[in-house]
Amino acid sequence: MKINWKKLLIAVAIPLAVGGLSAALTAGGYQQFQELRQPPLSPPAWLFPVVWTILYVLMGISSYRIWTSVTTYEKRKQALVVYGAQLFFNFVWSIIFFNLEEYFFALVWLVALWVLIYITYAQFKQIDKIAAWLLIPYLIWVAFAGYLNLGVAVLN
Numbered sequence: 001m002k003i004n005w006k007k008l009l010i011a012v013a014i015p016l017a018v019g020g021l022s023a024a025l026t027a028g029g030y031q032q033f034q035e036l037r038q039p040p041l042s043p044p045a046w047l048f049p050v051v052w053t054i055l056y057v058l059m060g061i062s063s064y065r066i067w068t069s070v071t072t073y074e075k076r077k078q079a080l081v082v083y084g085a086q087l088f089f090n091f092v093w094s095i096i097f098f099n100l101e102e103y104f105f106a107l108v109w110l111v112a113l114w115v116l117i118y119i120t121y122a123q124f125k126q127i128d129k130i131a132a133w134l135l136i137p138y139l140i141w142v143a144f145a146g147y148l149n150l151g152v153a154v155l156n
Contacts, residue, residue, distance in 0.1 A: 004068055011067060012060030018087055019056045022094040023049070029098030039151020055141060058134045059087075065131035066124055079123040086116035103153035110149055114142050 023030075034045055043051075066079050093113055097106035117139050125132035 007068055008061070008064045011064035012057055014063070015056035015059045015087060016053070018091050019052055022091050026094045026098035029101070032101070033098055033152075036152055037155040039148060039155060042148060042151070051141060055138045059083075059138060062124060062131040062134035065128045065134075069127050069131075071127045075123075075127055079120065079127060082116060082120045082123055086113060086120050089113040089116055097149065103149065103156065107146065107149045107153055110142065110146050114139065114146065117142060 063080065063083055066076055066083070069076060089109065090113055093106060093109050096102050096109055100106075117135060121132050121135045121139060124135065
């Protein structure tokens with residue numbers, strides 16, 4: 001399969017831009033977050049941007065594989081619409097959690113995000129198994145984020 005570098009760069013840039021904008025909009029809230037009581041197993045603050053950057057790159061590669069797959073336009077469109085929805089939920093979660101400090105609502109939102117990621121995974125899997133597997137670390141991280149979100153909600 002020949003790589004279309006322009007499409008690959010666009011596909012990777014989209015989630016990175018969403019993550020970057022989210023980080024910029026929530027920077028003040030993130031500072032306050034570090035002062036909260038944290039649940040056990042909370043990673044150091046420097047790890048979050050590293051992990052999210054890797055996850056956004058994997059998401060971009062995954063979406064690129066779907067975008068350029070040989071399946072029907074309708075299947076690609078349906079899968080990428082759900083992908084876009086989960087990306088939107090990802091973006092909004094940060095605002096709910098860090099800026100609004102609505103920790104329990106953020107947890108409900110995060111569960112919805114996890115469900116959307118799983119639906120994206122399932123739809124991608126029907127088109128391209130590698131694209132689906134690239135989303136597994138994201139599913140795992142968001143599940144872990146759910147644990148952290150719950151811990152912060154309960155402890156604060």
